[in-house]
Amino acid sequence: MHTKSLTELAADLASGAVSSTELTQAYLDRIAALDSQYNSFITTTPEIALAQAKAADEARAAGQAGTYTGLPIAHKDLFCTEGVRTSCGSKMLDNFESPYDATVVAKFKAAGAVMLGKTNMDEFAMGSSNESSFYGASRNPWDTNRVPGGSSGGSAAAVAARLTPAATGSDTGGSIRQPAALCGITGIKPTYGRVSRYGMVAYASSLDQGGPMAQSAEDCALMLNVMAGFDKMDSTSSQRDVEDYSAKLNDSISGLRIGVPKEYMSDDLDPLIAERVQAGIKELEKLGATVKEISLPRTRMSIPAYYIIAPAEASSNLSRFDGVRYGHRCENPKDLMDLYTRTRKEGFGAEVKRRIMVGTYALCAGYYDAYYNKAQQIRRLIQQDFLAAFNEVDLILGPTTPHPAFKIGEKNNDPVSMYMEDIFTLSLNLAGLPGMSVPCGTVEGLPVGMQLIGNYFDEARLLNVAHQFQQVTDWHKQTPAGI
Amino acid sequence: MEWETVIGLEIHVQLSTQTKIFSGASTAFGAEPNTQACAVDLALPGTLPVFNENAQRMAIMFGLAINAEIGKRAVFERKNYFYPDLPKGYQTTQLEKPVVGEGYVDITTDDGSRRVRIHHAHLEEDAGKSLHEDFHGMSGIDLNRAGTPLIEIVSEPDMRTSKEASEYARKVHAIVTTLGICDGNMAEGSMRCDCNVSIRPKGQEEYGTRTELKNINSFRFIERAIDTEVARQIDLIEDGGTVVQETRLYDPDRNETRSMRSKEDANDYRYFPCPDLLPVVVDDEYVEAIRATLPELPDARRERFISEYSLSEYDAGVLSAYRPQADYYEAVVAASKDAKLAANWVMGELAKNLNANDTDIKESPVNAEQLGGLLQRIKDNTISGNIAKKVFEHMWSEGGTADEIIEAKGLKQVTDTGAIEKVIDEVIANSTSQVEQYKAAEPDKRGKMIGFFMGQVMKATGGKANPGAVTGLLKKKLDALCD
Known part of the structure; x- marks a missing residue:
């Protein structure tokens, strides 16, 4: 049962082949038995899950079930969950129980979903390996000596190990797509503003976007139907109408114009991944798509621009963690400054401190123009590159990551090399565009992903293309050995 | 040497919106600590601001009242600093693109009239309060005030005497209370002034080094604080010293100013545009719709009092300065049909009693109809002015109409x-x-x-x-x- 997709499980619930309680218990049992290998959950919520499953079964018996009623979900531990610890992977919030639900969490609740628990993540979503988590790194189910990617590594590992059929993630510079690629699952980062950020602990507000992570594009569509939409509590959420993301999945992609940026198929890229992506392109051509080379000349500039803007916003967003109102507070502070410095020294890990320092520096009066303003200019240029490309093509395609999953500890002493892993994903966040990662093969037994990039609010097209690809390939159905 | 004083004021005005500038919590004064602070005001992780459009409307009203350019695209920025009563670790304010641009107000003192230019006025959120008493060496934090909308009105250094400064503050007070955008209660902190003060040899073009006197909350203290500070600066310079740019606090009990922090200790606030809030865009139609709702402003009302009621400049100025008083006065005129007599009584007997009892005219125990009725009896010679004072005293303490009191007390004038x-x-x-x-x-x-x-x-x-x-x-x- 655990290998079934979210869509298949929805059908089984609808037909009565299985009850939500049975399904939920099966996943809870798997988590209890297996997660010590993966460390993909920070918190499990069996009591809540079983109560929600029971309620879902009752709703179904009463004829009040929707598509999502009774389906299990795991939430990345930066979505606030009422009465449940929301740690953000940080010691700072290890003791923090949110008094309210994030909008995304509330929407899944309202849709009848069953929350299995909260998944592991890089501390405050800062990282590409999950190693910055206060709770220890989550492990890649394909090779537990390797990272699952980050920052939504726990969600990706949990879906890959089939500990949950679906999980929420968040993506600031690739944090849904990169772990999805490294764990062989499907994930989509929607257009900035498509999914409410209310209750999603902020890393870099102008870049953060929540999104679905699951086995397939079809499953992601099911989730996005629940997650997407305007929220009056988030001023940056879009008022644009939400499509039915499942409706166009089976449309033909004949005539689709695909652009492949030459900057993505470059020396930065592992040649074996380039091969897998080329093979993926061939499949889409067989389905009637046309492919041409395009150029996104500022791709490399996205790394310095991102690593100014994101830390700058983070340095401000994380100021609230001061030990005054909630979260970690140092013992016996001798005065106010001691309270601040010791609380933050003890509560934050190294990567978070590094980014707070970088961001604080970048925003300082004398450097603001040279760094922050320059980065914002680059950001606009990157956006212009994409808009120019979308005049010629309907969709942009390339690799999600330059390499497959690396070994735990391998890049710990080299943050810049870790940052380079985000080279293909960062620019979308800077532009606010939607993108998704779709499994397209394995390299030496490790999964790799193909990234689809759409124009603004073109999620339905991305999901359609990905679904069509997944109708003629089975990379997304492959699982690590023993699952 | 003869010295000239140069004064500029920054006036913080609390807007009388029902709810806070970025949350739905109430702004009412005097509630139990922390009962009017919601998740957003507490800066819980994941919370986001939603701009209260009423604050925008009120700020634009003020802009129109001072003949200012209205910012078509106002941008909120974050001013970053740590303080326990600043829950987010930054204050959301406006810097580069404020809602109200350059404007002016005209003031009159015994030295003549002067135009005080206003550099700009911007919207921002108030902080909470730190309470240092009654906590056994610790500090208490009350966040009820956190998030109360403020406009900060920044004048040019156009004032030359403390009297002009207080007169300017009175004029701003008159405008905001007339507009109904502030309750004007200075004792509760609804309007607070920072005075920038410097001196220079008379005739010198260049400004001297200024000090900033923080948080002065009465017109009288504005004058006394400035006079005290000017005397200090003159003594300092004439003794061969130099004025240091710093923030100083005025102590009304000792009538002295003392240093709070020097420029060297000043924070680098690391301003940057708040990514959680969209720029506030207004069009001409919106501004004109607000203009149409503006009440008669103090200057216009003063002119009308002079022309319509033949009042002196002074009387007209006093009576038009505070809208409830001006409304009261006009109601007395309507009831008594004698504008001069009404002016004498409102500024004389009534004001004396209100001051003695520390009562706002809105809570006056004698209402305008009662007073108007009393004046009628003076006019028709039923009673003399002296008897009227006795009737008024009775009215103040016991209530009743003039006729009732005259009848009951047998005070009818003998004209036989x-x-x-x-x-x-x-x-x-x-x-x-x-x-x-x-x-x-x-x-x-x-x-x-x-x-x-x-x-x-x-x-x-x-x-x-x-x-x-x-x-x-x-x-x-x-x-x-x-x-």
Whole structure:
């Protein structure tokens, strides 16, 4: 049962082949038995899950079930969950129980979903390996000596190990797509503003976007139907109408114009991944798509621009963690400054401190123009590159990551090399565009992903293309050995 | 050396919105600590601001009232600093693109009139309060005020005397209370002033080094604080010292200013545009719709008081400065049909009693109709001005209309000439020595001597005799004795 997709499980619930309680218990049992290998959950919520499953079964018996009623979900531990610890992977919030639900969490609740628990993540979503988590790194189910990617590594590992059929993630510079690629699952980062950020602990507000992570594009569509939409509590959420993301999945992609940026198929890229992506392109051509080379000349500039803007916003967003109102507070502070410095020294890990320092520096009066303003200019240029490309093509395609999953500890002493892993994903966040990662093969037994990039609010097209690809390939159905 | 003082004011005005600038919590004053602070005000992880459009509307009202350019695209920025009563670790404010651009107000003092240019006014959120007493060496934090909308009104350094500074503050107070965008309660902190003060040799173009006097909350203290600071600066320079740019605190109890922090200690606030809030875009139609709702402003009302009621500049200025008082005055005029008499009473007897009882005119125990009724009885000679004061006192403490009180107390004025003549004859008969003196006096000194007889008649009639009639009759009868 655990290998079934979210869509298949929805059908089984609808037909009565299985009850939500049975399904939920099966996943809870798997988590209890297996997660010590993966460390993909920070918190499990069996009591809540079983109560929600029971309620879902009752709703179904009463004829009040929707598509999502009774389906299990795991939430990345930066979505606030009422009465449940929301740690953000940080010691700072290890003791923090949110008094309210994030909008995304509330929407899944309202849709009848069953929350299995909260998944592991890089501390405050800062990282590409999950190693910055206060709770220890989550492990890649394909090779537990390797990272699952980050920052939504726990969600990706949990879906890959089939500990949950679906999980929420968040993506600031690739944090849904990169772990999805490294764990062989499907994930989509929607257009900035498509999914409410209310209750999603902020890393870099102008870049953060929540999104679905699951086995397939079809499953992601099911989730996005629940997650997407305007929220009056988030001023940056879009008022644009939400499509039915499942409706166009089976449309033909004949005539689709695909652009492949030459900057993505470059020396930065592992040649074996380039091969897998080329093979993926061939499949889409067989389905009637046309492919041409395009150029996104500022791709490399996205790394310095991102690593100014994101830390700058983070340095401000994380100021609230001061030990005054909630979260970690140092013992016996001798005065106010001691309270601040010791609380933050003890509560934050190294990567978070590094980014707070970088961001604080970048925003300082004398450097603001040279760094922050320059980065914002680059950001606009990157956006212009994409808009120019979308005049010629309907969709942009390339690799999600330059390499497959690396070994735990391998890049710990080299943050810049870790940052380079985000080279293909960062620019979308800077532009606010939607993108998704779709499994397209394995390299030496490790999964790799193909990234689809759409124009603004073109999620339905991305999901359609990905679904069509997944109708003629089975990379997304492959699982690590023993699952 | 002769010195010239240069003063610029930053005035913080709390807007009287029902809810906070970025959350739905109430802004009411005086509630139990932290009962009016919601998740957003507490800066819980994941919370986001939603801009209260009413604050925007009120700020634009102010802009229109000072003839300012209205910012078509206002941008909120984050001002980053750590303080326990600043929950997010930054204050959301406006810097580069404020809602209100350059404007001006005109003021009049004994030295003449002056135009004070306003550099800009911007919207921002208030902080909470730190309470340092009653916590056994610790500090208490009350976040009820956190997030209350403020406009900060920044003047140019256009004022040259402390009197001008206080007059400017009074004018701003008059405008915001007339607009109904602030309750004007300075004791509760609804309006707070920072005064930037410097001195320079008279005739010198260049400004001297300024100090900033923080958080002054009364007009009287503005004058005293500036006078004290100017004296300090003059002493300092004349003793060979130099003024240091710093923030100083005015202590009204000791009437001195003392250093709070120097420029060297100043924070680098690391301003950057708040990514959680969209720029606030307004079009002409929106601004014009607000303009149409503006009430008559203090300057216009003062002019009308002069032309319509023939009031002096001074009386018109005082009566138009505070909208509830101006409204009250006009209601008294309507009820009494005597603008001059109404002005004398509102600024005299009423103001005296309000001040003595520390009561706002809105809570006056004597309402405008009661006072108008009383003035009518003066006008129609039912009572004299002195008797009216007694009636007023009764009205103030016991209530009732003028007619009721006059009737109950038997205070009706005696205008019957026969009755008055009878009393005068008695007084003359009983005052032989005074009559002899009167007769012996030079005719041009007699006028002054009539006061004694007047007092006797009033005493005998309990003050009820019509003073005009008494004077006439007395003069006639006494002069007849002299012939």
